[in-house]
Amino acid sequence: MSALLTLDAVTGGYGDANILQEVSMHVDPEEIVVIVGPNGAGKSTAMKAVFGLLNVRGGSIVFDGDNITKWAPNRIVQRGICYVPQVDNIFREMSIHENLEMGAFLKKGDLSAAYDRVYELFPDLKERRKTLAGSLSGGQRQMVAMGRALMLDPKLLLLDEPTAGLSPRYMEQIFQICRDVRSTGVAILLVEQHAKQALAFADRGYVLASGQNRHEGTGADLLADREVAEMFLGG
């Protein structure tokens, strides 16, 4: 089974400096892969590279057979990758339903199947679908953000620190939602600050530090690894 997404020795940054140095990783279909690491490790940057938001100067990114290294985000969305940024990830002045509608902006034709799919994953949102997204709680907003990204039925979902600022209850809920999403056939690549919990629920993980690969393996393996534990599982 060939990988859905492959990063091969990706090097790049925003301005002139390179934040990522030859980072490699892959995500298989229907897998949950997490990127962990200390602050400034380049985790979010690696994700942004996948979504075309970074100046990639070396290496390649291949998704479902296409080399998407130089693609614009617009095109990448249409190809089947959706991205949920860490902050500012909802339209606050629009209702939940409208947020979802905007998520499906590029979709032609009937959206009812897409709405059904998302509301099934997030029943809470369905009851409140006319509420303004900005008036929701943090956890609910995160659900709207993910729902918006799922409207286009992506093959791969990118989540940037989905549990940031959320209570443990919501954190667990988000992870559960990720499993539910995965069971609908979507692979998930996420960046997480709460490394312990993330590695416990993910299939595989990559540990980045200073923009480079440090460790990789299954979630369980990484949790058991002494070095990894030392580096950051203290928190």
Next chain:
Amino acid sequence: MELIGLANYALFMGIFIGIYALLALGLNIQWGFAGLFNAGIAGFFAVGAYTSAILTSPAADGRLGGFELPFFVGWFGAMVAAALIAWPIGKICLRFRSDYLAIATIGVAEIIRLVIKSEEVLTNGARGITNIPRPFGDLPYVQSQLAYLAIVVAVLIVAYLMVQRQFNAPWGRMMRAIRDNELAARAMGKNVEYRRLEAFIFGAALMGLGGALFAHFNRSITPEAIDPMVATFLVWIMLILGGSGNNKGAILGAAVVWIIWSVSEIATDQLPHEYAVKAKYIRLFLIGLMLQLVLRFRPEGILPEPLRGDTRADDGAVK
């Protein structure tokens, strides 16, 4: 055109270039140094012109006046008046972001214009103030023009040297630091509001002085003497074209734009009458277009802002 006519015209142009250069220098302090978008230049110009006129002209019926003070007192008064008006406006409006400041200053200029038109006791309304004394005004025409030109140039040189010195001083560096990164400047403990207010007031004072010089040159000032929006716009394009942030640029821009403006006026005046009238608006259109082109292709202007705080080392080197 015979040589004498040409020479006379050159004198006339020189005086206006000097006056506009003063206005551009004032705007450079506000915009070039401090990043303040003042779209109400004409208002401070008018305040200066009228203040000096009121202080120096002889008495007239139904109007405040008759002080008949010497012209330099009038000019000083013009600067003070413009500064006094700028102070509350600055205190209130400078905290707004640039767009809002632009609109607010447009409003300020409008209010000043209304006051000038309506408060007859102060300004004689639409009739304006006449008999403003002109230094060396009693000399024969050419000598009088030369003398006035000399005065304008002297004033300009003094103003330029003062502003340039401030630019090179720590004050100037601090202003630019505030303009370029307000948050960082604040974090360093700089009193951003106060510095901005200073820049606004100094710039306004120079604009008031320009107004006074104009009024005394004309020997009269009326609300229609200048078209406020045209004058304001001309000063802006003078600064942008010349190079905002650069004092020499302000003066150069004044010269270049005014020469283009006047020469095009002469050229179009030669046309048959109906076209000559319309030509003014075509020239305005072209000036507006010039601004678009400068903003797009050479936003730093002819003489870009010197990168280091100290321009002495960069003298002569135009990047």
Next chain:
Amino acid sequence: MGFLELINFYVIPGVVLGSIYALGAVGITLVFAILRYAHLAHGDLATLGAFLALAVVTALGLPPLVALPVAMIGTAAVAVGIDKAFYEHLRERPKIVTVMASLGIALMVRSVVQVVWGVDSESYVRGIVRPENYFGLRIKDREIYTLVFMIGLVGVLQLFLAKSKWGKAMRAMSDNPNLALLSGIDNKKVVMLTWIIAGGLCAAAGVFLGINTELKSMMGWHMLLPMFAAAILGGVGRVEGAVLGGLIVGIAEELSVLVLPSEYKAAMAFVILLFMLLVRPTGLLRGKVL
């Protein structure tokens, strides 16, 4: 002074003027919200619209209301053209540069009007129009049209923004431009739509000002301050706010002559603007603070 007198001589003219301001203010608030800068050429676009309608009226002898759609389309096209020719190239720069450019565009648009139509006053129709009497209220037909059209145009706009895909896209861009881009919303199309709407509404403002007063080349520029005051009063980005703001500014201007000398009518807008920026920059309906 009697209540009826107050209504007839101050409030009704205020509502009419306010409706005109509202039309311009809605455009300004949209540009503020989506493009994020103050468009100083807005007033002069209204002037252009008014004179385009005049051209149709004089050429074809049609009433100005019939010429209105032509003026709206023409001005919308000009607005889009100006953006493509000038503002588009400044998009990567700080917004204040575009504001500066728009000051120049204002001058350019005004000069075109001055060259083509001159600086004298014009009118759509000659002759005195008498008001009708509705239970003591004296209202001219054209004043009714102004208010009705304003409500109608804004109503259509609101429907468009609430229900249509591209209207929602505009709201999305106003709300969160980055996320809108990530969602695949085409920035260029939204910008073009914004200018089409703003240009069309400007033209309407100009035409109705011309219908109710007269046409002069400076007419739009003199509306700039009240239109901005109205937009900020209502709350930047809020269409209903712009309408409310417009009406308040219009009525306040008319009522101001009861306390201020009439020459200072125009100062009212400025006072309202300053007051809102100082006391409540988000406006009455809580818009953005840019």
